[in-house]
Amino acid sequence: MIRMRGKRNLGDSLFDWGNVLLMVFICFITLYPIWYVLINSFNDGVDAMRGGIYWYPRVFSLESYEAVFKNKGLMTSMGVTVAKTVIGTVVHVLFTAMVAYGVSRKDLIGKNIYMLIGTVTMFFGGGLIPSYLLIRDLHLLDTFWVYIIPAMFSFFDLIIFLTFFRDIPEGMEEAAKIDGANDLKIFYRIVLPVSMPVMATIAMFHGVFQWNDYFTAVIYTNNPDLQPIQTFLYRIVALSGSNQIASVVPGNVVRTVTSQSVKLATMVITTVPIVMVYPFLQKYFVKGFMIGSMKG
Incomplete structure (x- = not known):
């Protein structure tokens, strides 16, 4: 045998x-x-x-990289991108988790209505013009918070959080309530610490979105100091001809590089940082990605 x-x-x-x-x-x-x-x-x-x-x-x-790094706008754009990625991801994860925890409560009044409204928003949007008018009326145009506040919440991510929160034993929360903890303490001291896998998953998804997002700056900002690195890359790629690329590449370096080489160098610079973050979140990312596939 x-x-x-x-x-x-x-x-x-x-x-x-x-x-x-x-x-x-x-x-x-x-x-x-x-x-x-x-x-x-x-x-x-x-x-x-x-x-x-x-x-x-x-x-x-290395002249293409030298040309890119000599541009004064690069470091400013990189700083804006890092700031909006870190702040935006932290705010998004905490706010979405807080809303999801509230929706996961069985005694929440109007829970089905909230879920119905949220589901509709996943398939239908107001469009670009209404969104622009809303951002304008909120006085977010040409501000750093235009990257943070509109992206604070995602109903799709709420569903992922809900799937995880439903698997948390009710006995943990009941024991905390017996000890005198309110819902806010239970959320921060019990729910969040045991939710690291799903939080890392959502953080990875939203962090990549924040890092790669260029469209928000193109539509809602005119201030070059608020330009993220992806918009910086977008404007380089949009340029054509040696005269236009000369405005991006300073000094005499423009004689030894081309618009194509500058584009490629900028692409590498904008891609490497976010790729380097993934290995540190991988163990949480795999667990969080499989949430809901099995009980245990």
């Missing part, structure tokens, strides 16, 4: 090798575009215009 279990027929071996080759192919087509951008960003801009760079830089150069 042991020998029979250890044997594998030709069909099983071919199936395993087919899976391996398929996964290698998927990994390659997923990672190669990133590698292509990276190696071309480290290549001399003028030389890269000849093409034929596929696996490694042909003429290694």
Whole structure:
């Protein structure tokens, strides 16, 4: 019996090798575009215009990165992006978790109505013009808080929190109430500490959104000091022609780089920081992503 279990027929071996080759192919087509951008960003801009760079830089150069970092607006934009990502993520996670905890209470009056209204907002929106008029009337135009306040709450994230909160044993909260804790103390001292997996998941989702969001600044701000890094990249990509790129690339560096090389260098600079955060949240992210798939 042991020998029979250890044997594998030709069909099983071919199936395993087919899976391996398929996964290698998927990994390659997923990672190669990133590698292509990276190696071309480290290549001399003028030389890269000849093409034929596929696996490694042909003429290694850091001049494209030098051109980007010499731009005064880059560090300002990076600071705005880091600030709105950190503050926006913390506020979003705490506020959405607080609302979700309230909605998860069985004795909440009008709970079904709130859920119905929230569900409708997931499928239907007011549109850009009403949103702009609302932001204007709230006096959020050309302010830093335009990145924070409209993104404080997400009904989709509330549903994820609800799924997790329903699995918290009721005995924990009942014991806390016997000890004299109110709902606010229970939320901050019991619910939040045991909700790290789902909080890390929501933080990852919203943090990536805040980091990558460029559209908010394009629509709601005119102040260059409030421009995030993704809007900075958007405006570089939108430029065309050597005269326009000269306004982005200062000094005599413009003679040795191209608009394409500056775009690629800026893309790498804006992507690396958020990618480096993921490994620190991975263990929580995997647990939170599987919330609701099984009980235990």
